[in-house]
Amino acid sequence: MGRDRWHVIEEEGALTLARRVPVRFDLAVETVLPGVTGRRRLAHLVRQDLWRALQSLRGYAPVVQVTRRADVMQVRAGGAVAGRFDRAKCEALIAVVLEDADNRARWMRRA
Template identity: 75%
Template sequence: MGRRHWHVIEEEDGALTMTRNMPVRFDLAVETILSGVTGRRRLAHLVRQDMWRALQSLRGFAPAVRVRRDARSMHVRAGGAVLGRFDRSGYEALIAQVLEDETNRARWMGGVR
């Protein structure tokens, strides 16, 4: 699989999961809810990119993002698989910083380009 290829899984509950590796694993994960509704695939892609930038030094990291939409919001689970030992709480804190950054959130939901 090339660098641009990702597995995109449409789940029965209406969620979409984007991952590099199959099966999907969330050895570390952080969840958030974003107000408003946007495209699940676009949102998953943008979150994955920003999370990768923050965690690219984590050896053996394979990002995964799950997005589920309801009537008024987007539920995001970001994290992924990690080969080997790692500081779970430290890296989950980095993911949380990415997910809670107001500039990121506005861009992901289409407010800032």
């Protein structure tokens, strides 16, 4: 796997995008997005913004899981962290990324 490659795992109706396997969620936050059709594209867009917010977290490997539920997409974003970290602070940063109105509008336009 090259540096620009990501593992894409599709199982049980969910698409999981991860840097490392086995997939591990040491921290995670969930949200729901209406009107999105492209799971893979959505996962990559969320992952990019997630990485921008948490790239200074040592040992961080992002994971995004997208599941289609009727007419909405359920998104679980977080990942694995090698080492100590403040879970509450990191999950709050992820929540800010996931609930940002500009991010959500961009994801819905592009996915």
